[in-house]
Amino acid sequence: MLKGHQSWEFASRPVILSSAAVGGPFEAEGPLAEDFDLLHGDTLMKQKSWEQAEKVLLEEACDKALEKAGISKEHINFFLGGDLMNQIISSSFAARTLAAPYLGLFGACSTSMEGLALASLLVDKQSADYALAGTCSHNSSAEKQYRYPTEYGAQKPPTAQWTVTAGGAAVVGRNDGTRNRLHVTSATIGRVVDMGLTDPFNMGAAMAPAAFHTIEAHFRDRQLPYDTYDLVITGDLGRVGHSILCDLFQRHGINIPLDTYQDAGILIYGDNPGVWSGGSGCGCSAAVTYGHLLKKMRQGAWQKILVVATGALLSPLTFQQGESIPCIAHAVSIEA
């Protein structure tokens, strides 16, 4: 690995054997509803708490992905999971249910691609035959943990984002040469970027520079032309962050064709004004990628995509202590 490089190329082209997305009632009303494997009619999902419901989203996404891959959980060598809850309880309790060797991860909303990058590395390097990567988030558990009680009806500015209630998971396995499969071809692990922003109701603006740095590093490390991908998708900058990132591309001569650049936080709820700038949360990029994007790739919509999951690494406590918001983004390229 060259000094300063932060990308892995997966020579064996590990295969995404299957993927699944599970969502809540609000996601069921969105434009991507048909791309979910399972949609719940209420936010409690027959559980006693939102936190337990969030765990169920991840468990069901993992179960569905395993079912679609046609393998049992005993075959999974490693489960790589993470979420937004304190001590990533959703993932750890899902890992208890799965009973697979478990690597707990935390990168806020970037965890989805941190997990897929590491799962693909393990398979590529023959350190796993099957690796399962999954993340989740729940609007109500996130609001409860990060913000004011929802009963207060606190207003939010138009830069705020709506935490997605969803779980997503993918099974990564070896490339045995079978045709018409989706391959993970590379990953770029991000550095922490902090431009000094402190407003937790404007995460898109805080995270856009991190996405920019990771995307720039990805093209530089791999020496790729900027029009390599049919789709570059960030998740989840929302409308505000998407627009800032477009500006950053332009200012720094990163000539990614802007009609090939989208954001998962915008896609998931379309132009619903009730979500302000767009969706967010570990479940956003996971559900959009493992539900919508891979389905479209299987249908032939795109040959090569780059998924850039972004995360804001703050906590309510760092905000209270006046700290700015450290951000990160991890990118994974998927090819048909």
Added chain:
Amino acid sequence: MLKGHQSWEFASRPVILSSAAVGGPFEAEGPLAEDFDLLHGDTLMKQKSWEQAEKVLLEEACDKALEKAGISKEHINFFLGGDLMNQIISSSFAARTLAAPYLGLFGACSTSMEGLALASLLVDKQSADYALAGTCSHNSSAEKQYRYPTEYGAQKPPTAQWTVTAGGAAVVGRNDGTRNRLHVTSATIGRVVDMGLTDPFNMGAAMAPAAFHTIEAHFRDRQLPYDTYDLVITGDLGRVGHSILCDLFQRHGINIPLDTYQDAGILIYGDNPGVWSGGSGCGCSAAVTYGHLLKKMRQGAWQKILVVATGALLSPLTFQQGESIPCIAHAVSIEA
């Protein structure tokens, strides 16, 4: 990888180029004081909050490790960090300072070996030239987050453990054949084990079965005789968990010579009765391993050791919701 296997053998034998441990004032009074690279005289460490002090412990441990390895932070391909704070803020803010590509991890107190295992894998598979693994914990920030305000003077039962105020880090690099170095030879990634225990003041008892399962898997996967290691060390079961694990070994015929089995949570404070069952926290196994154990190995005390870091994956919220405590352990073998 065989079905059901959960261990990696590192064929290239990556090298621990350097390691460092930084501690607080209470650790400075303990029997391992001389094995720290830096000891602070007060718990705030010139910061405004305990959380900021905790971050400093990790930053200093990383700095010291880099200094001892004689490499600058620009050479670090990946920093793998984690801690006990909500949203692992200590590690993420330290990653901001380090400015290296960052993989955030969470496995509670097992994070130390989760990080060393992954760092060694990256170097072994030529996916990194230099990887930095580090974790930290701080008694006061942990008490504040997990328990009652210390001002209440709440009493604890003798099964409780004392969160260690310390940070530890190690630089892993390629094996270029230089003699007299310490090598990471294998790692075993644990499954979540939950025996239904619910008492957060008796983590040792909750975690002992997880340590048992990982140790059993390690010897089974690698087909090693039980007397392979000069030292098997868990971190951090404390006296209660240590005694339970000894019983489990005996009951299940895992004939690890009991005089070669120690626990980091017991070592760090010796027989100080003020810590109840012993030390705990991400900083405990990290400081004991990266300070004490590797120093003793360099002095020739042991040729082969197995470090089994244990973690209790609960949160205050899962406890309040009546959940039991899922536990995990990750093992890493180090050879001179």
